[in-house]
Every structure is written in structure tokens, then in C-alpha cells.
Amino acid sequence: MSSLAGLDSSHFRLPGTHVPGFPVLPLRGSRHRSTSVSPGLEERHSLLRDLNHFFLFPVRKRRATLDVPGVGARVMEVTACGDPVQSRFLRRLLKLRVMAFPINRLRRLRRTETLRALVRETRLTPESFVYPLFICPGTGIRKEVRSMPGVFNVSVDEAVKEVRETRALGVLSVILFGLPEKKDEVATGAWEEDGIVQRAARAIKREVRDVLVMGDVCLCEYMSHGHCGIVKAAPQALGAPKGTKKTMAISARGPAEKKKAIEEMAESIARAAIQPEYEIVNDASLELLARTSVSLARSGVDIIAPSDMMDGRVGAIRAALDQVGFENTPILSYAAKFSSGFYGPFREAADSAPQFGDRRSYQMDPANIREAMREIELDVEEGADMIMVKPAMPYLDVIAAARERFDLPLAAYQVSGEYAMIEAAARNQWIDRERVMMESLLCIRRAGASIILTYYAKEAAKLLA
Numbered sequence: 473m474s475s476l477a478g479l480d481s482s483h484f485r486l487p488g489t490h491v492p493g494f495p496v497l498p499l500r501g502s503r504h505r506s507t508s509v510s511p512g513l514e515e516r517h518s519l520l521r522d523l524n525h526f527f528l529f530p531v532r533k534r535r536a537t538l539d540v541p542g543v544g545a546r547v548m549e550v551t552a553c554g555d556p557v558q559s560r561f562l563r564r565l566l567k568l569r570v571m572a573f574p575i576n577r578l579r580r581l582r583r584t585e586t587l588r589a590l591v592r593e594t595r596l597t598p599e600s601f602v603y604p605l606f607i608c609p610g611t612g613i614r615k616e617v618r619s620m621p622g623v624f625n626v627s628v629d630e631a632v633k634e635v636r637e638t639r640a641l642g643v644l645s646v647i648l649f650g651l652p653e654k655k656d657e658v659a660t661g662a663w664e665e666d667g668i669v670q671r672a673a674r675a676i677k678r679e680v681r682d683v684l685v686m687g688d689v690c691l692c693e694y695m696s697h698g699h700c701g702i703v704k705a706a707p708q709a710l711g712a713p714k715g716t717k718k719t720m721a722i723s724a725r726g727p728a729e730k731k732k733a734i735e736e737m738a739e740s741i742a743r744a745a746i747q748p749e750y751e752i753v754n755d756a757s758l759e760l761l762a763r764t765s766v767s768l769a770r771s772g773v774d775i776i777a778p779s780d781m782m783d784g785r786v787g788a789i790r791a792a793l794d795q796v797g798f799e800n801t802p803i804l805s806y807a808a809k810f811s812s813g814f815y816g817p818f819r820e821a822a823d824s825a826p827q828f829g830d831r832r833s834y835q836m837d838p839a840n841i842r843e844a845m846r847e848i849e850l851d852v853e854e855g856a857d858m859i860m861v862k863p864a865m866p867y868l869d870v871i872a873a874a875r876e877r878f879d880l881p882l883a884a885y886q887v888s889g890e891y892a893m894i895e896a897a898a899r900n901q902w903i904d905r906e907r908v909m910m911e912s913l914l915c916i917r918r919a920g921a922s923i924i925l926t927y928y929a930k931e932a933a934k935l936l937a
Contacts, residue, residue, distance in 0.1 A: 594918040596910070598642030598933035602686065602883070602925040605631050606821050607672040608651040619817035620888055621895050623927050625651060628672045632679045639683050641933040647686035647777060647925060648672055649822050652694050658702070659694035663764040670771035677772040686804065687773035689764050689789070690780045691757065698826040700780040700834060701757030703750050752834055757782050762792035769798045779806035779862075781834045787854035802857035804883060808844040808870055809862045811835035814889030821888065844870050848878060856880070858923070863887040865912055868919040875920025883923035884916050891927045910935060 581591050606625045608615070613627035626634060635646055650669040652661030661667050673685050692700045757780070765776045776793070778785050786805050793801050811832045819825040836844060848859050859878060861871045862885040871884050894912065898905035909928050916924050926932070 594914060596913055596917055596932065596936060598929075598936055599644055600917070600923055601643045601929035601932060602645040602647050602923060603634075603638050603643050603929035604647050604649065604925060604927060605634060605672075606649050606651060607631055607668050609653045609668060617817065617821040619820050619892055620927065621899070623821060623888075623891070625821065628668075628675050631672050632675050635676050635680045635683055638930055638933075639680055641930055641937070643929045643933050644682065645684040645686060645923075646676070647688055648773075649688050650693055651823055655694055655696045657696055659691040659760055659764070662689075662691055662694040663760065663767045665767060665770075667767065669773075670767060673768065673771040673773045684774045685772065686775040686777050687765075687768035689761055689768065689776055689778040691760060691764070692780075692824040692826070693822050697828065698824055699752055699829075700831065701752040701754065701782055702760070704753055705750055750829065752782075754782050754784070754834075758785055758788040761785050762788045765789045766792050766796055766798070769793060769796075769801050773801075775802050775804050775858075777804040777806065777860075779809060781806070781809050781831075781836070784854070786851045786856050790855035803855060804858040804860060805851040805856035806862055806885075807848040807851040807856060807859040808867075808874065809835055809860075810838045810844075810867065812838060812863050812866070812887070812889070814863045814866065814887050817888035817892045838866075841870055841873060845873060845877060848874055852878065852880060858883060860885060860923075860925075861921070863890060864916045864921070864924070865890050868915060871916065871919040871921050881923060882921050883925060884919075884921035886912065886916060886924060886926040886928070888927070906931075906935060 581587050606617070606623075608625040608627055610627045611629055613625065614630050615625045617623045617625065624630075631648075638646060648669045650661065650667060650672075652668050654661065662669075664670075669687055673687065676683065676685055690700050692698050695703075697703050761778060761780060761782065765778070768776060776789060778789055786803060789803060793799065793803075811830070812835075836847065844861070851859060858881040859874065860883040861867055861874060864871065864884040864886045867884075871882065875882055890912065894903070894905065894908055897903045898908070910932060913924060913926060913928065913932055
């Protein structure tokens with residue numbers, strides 16, 4: 473008896489079932505067995521495989537009726553031979569011209585905006601946006617970020633006004649980043665009770681009803697060196713003891729080549745002197761991240777959003793929150809955060825640029841999508857309630873892959889560089905600003921992100937209204 477293995481739901485339906493929007497071919501035989509089959513010609517191999525149940529009976533001749541949309545009913549006498557692939561029924565079925573031009577004209581549904589809106593597959597809503605805010609010390613402060621026109625560093629009182637306006641537009645969520653008064657090597661401003669984000673969270677929750685406050689959990693804004701974890705000097709190469717003299721040899725064929733080699737060596741030595749070897753200590757940093765998360769939850773932050781990319785941070789934060797009674801506080805993990813050049817303007821806004829080196833040893837290599845899936849999977853296992861991909865538009869393939877593989881709510885961060893590029897092009901009148909802004913957000917949503925962190929949250933909400 474022939475096998476039905478490999479059956480796909482888009483090709484095969486039980487009698488009486490149908491997927492809305494999929495035209496079907498009702499097939500009726502003398503044994504009253506029926507099924508519905510998608511008629512696309514590109515699926516001919518699947519049809520050959522999936523229709524073999526029609527020919528399981530030792531009947532020489534059979535009459536079958538095919539109701540073809542736009543063509544009408546066709547009655548055929550078919551031979552149900554032992555090998556269904558060779559049957560005349562299938563050969564004639566595959567020759568039918570189904571759903572072709574001019575019967576089908578896809579432009580019919582594009583004629584007016586009303587029609588296009590009716591059949592639109594992907595929609596944006598203000599509720600899906602999260603508005604980032606940069607909180608700075610002082611009162612009445614509203615300082616525009618030079619590389620991000622329209623984005624401001626705001627004091628706590630101004631942040632309350634921003635959130636009130638954002639809430640009135642239907643944007644229900646904000647995420648807070650802090651610019652502390654002082655920095656040190658243990659990120660005290662991130663976890664102290666009276667930290668800048670903690671003060672802002674308390675003020676916002678007190679003054680604005682029904683708004684979700686997310687707290688970004690990272691240490692770079694609060695560290696004197698600008699890295700996302702504790703820094704220590706790395707062990708010397710090859711285990712050389714301290715004070716050991718190093719000998720360097722030069723191999724050159726002529727005076728010019730020798731001079732060039734000496735200059736290159738001198739530059740290398742100078743770089744090493746200015747920029748000594750270092751490493752970001754993973755496990756020791758987890759304690760600070762967990763302490764920061766608890767402090768934020770106590771100040772009223774609704775969602776903890778770790779963005780540091782230390783291994784094990786989600787598990788450490790989950791355990792710390794649960795231990796002090798915040799088991800209902802969800803974690804939105806920056807699960808796949810890439811080491812990207814698109815973060816430049818943010819580092820100006822948050823004053824968080826590293827003072828030496830870069831973040832490639834803990835943020836992800838932009839080349840790796842399979843590793844991104846592993847990162848997300850580990851964060852889910854550790855207790856993440858929501859996951860994020862950052863940046864957004866250069867990584868739409870990662871968003872789509874994450875959406876396909878994981879069932880958790882999926883966020884994407886349209887980062888500062890994405891915003892700045894649109895603004896710069898619009899100011900040069902190279903693009904239609906509003907159109908490109910909305911198109912960029914729509915593409916992120918279409919790729920699979922149900923939550924979008926964007927500096928365009930307010931403006932997009934106004935256009936959607």
C-alpha cells in the first residue's frame with residue numbers, strides 16, 4: 473500500500489475542511505473519498521506524492537469530476553493502475569491551466585487605498601512600539617543629541633512629560649537608559665537605590681497611569697571604561713612572567729624593506745603600550761547585573777531588559793528576582809545583539825563609548841545566524857520571557873529565523889544608526905522621510921517582530937492615527 477508520508481497541509485485537507493484564501497480542487501471518485509488540493513502547478517511533485525491514496529483500490533476504470541475555478545467542471549475517465557504516478561488521471565491533472573492570467577489579475581486588489589488596506593497582510597499599531605528615553609541629571613533639561621535629530625537627553629521631570637505625551641498617542645511602553653552623574657569601575661550608578669533610572673521609573677509610575685516601563689540592564693553607561701562588564705588585565709601571552717624581556721626579530725632583504733619593517737614594529741609596540749591587553753570578566757559581572765535588575769524592579773520597572781551579552785546573565789537575573797519576590801517580573805532579553813557599527817549615535821546619546829578596545833569579545837559576530845539561534849535558545853532555557861534581535865533592519869533574516877523557530881514574543885530594536893541614516897537622507901531631500909520611516913517599521917514587523925523599539929514611536933503613532 474502506498475505511503476502518505478510527506479503530506480503537507482497546504483496540499484491535503486480532510487473532507488469538509490478548507491483554509492480561507494486557498495482555492496481548492498474538490499475531487500470526487502466512485503468510492504466517495506474526497507480531498508482538497510491546492511492547484512498550483514509548481515506543486516506538481518507534491519500532488520504526485522499526496523494523491524496516491526486515490527489509487528489504493530483494484531479498480532480498472534473510474535470517473536472523476538474536477539471543479540476548476542474559472543474553467544468549470546471536467547469529467548474524466550481515469551485508469552487507476554498499480555503505480556499512481558503513471559496514471560492518466562495525474563498526467564491530465566498536471567496539464568490543467570489553473571489560476572492563470574487573464575482569469576487572475578492581482579492588480580484588482582491594488583486599485584484603491586481602501587482595497588489595499590482591506591487585504592493588507594502586515595499592520596503596525598502604536599501598542600507594538602517601545603519608545604527609548606535617555607535620562608540625565610538635573611531639572612528642565614532637554615538636550616538634543618547631535619547625531620540623532622529629534623532625540624533628546626531629558627531630565628526626570630521632562631521624561632515624565634515625554635511619557636505622558638507618548639501614552640496619549642497610544643504608545644504604551646518606554647525603555648529607560650541612564651546617564652549618571654558619575655562613573656566608576658563597579659557601575660554603582662546602575663544599581664544604587666537613588667540611581668538616575670530608578671528615580672525616573674518612580675516618577676513615571678507615579679505620574680502616568682497604564683504605561684509599561686522597561687529598564688535596560690547594562691553597565692557600559694555607568695562604567696568609567698565604558699564596557700559592559702568588569703574589566704581586568706589579561707594574562708600575558710604564552711604565560712610569560714611579569715618583567716620578562718621580549719626579543720623581536722626582523723627579516724628583511726634590503727635597507728628599504730628593513731626600514732619599513734622597523735617602522736611597522738615601532739607602531740605595533742606603541743599601540744600595545746597605549747592599549748594594553750584586557751578581558752571582560754563574565755561571571756563576576758553577573759552579580760552586578762543581577763543587583764541592577766533587582767534595584768530596577770524595586771523602583772517600579774515592569775520589564776527587565778538585559779543587553780550586556782554576558783553568558784548566563786538571564787539565569788542569574790531570574791534567580792535574583794525570584795529570590796526577593798519579583799517572580800512575576802518578566803525578562804526581555806537582548807538575546808541576539810550583534811557587534812554592530814550601527815550603534816554609533818547611541819553611544820553619543822548615552823555617553824557609553826568604550827574608552828579602549830571594542831565589544832566584539834561579548835557581542836555577536838554579524839556573520840553568524842546559527843550562533844544567534846543558539847544564543848536565543850540558551851536565554852529561553854534560562855528563563856527569558858521575551859527575546860530581542862538588535863539591530864533590526866540589517867538583520868531581518870535573523871528576525872525571520874527567530875520567529876520561525878521560537879514561540880516567545882519577539883522584539884527588534886531599530887537602532888540609532890538606522891534612525892540617523894533615515895534622518896540624514898531626508899534632510900538632504902534624498903528620500904520621503906515619512907514614507908521611508910513607516911516602510912522601515914513595516915519591514916521589521918513583516919519579518920516577524922511583534923514588538924519594535926524605535927525612536928520613531930511617537931511620529932509613527934501620529935501617522936497611524
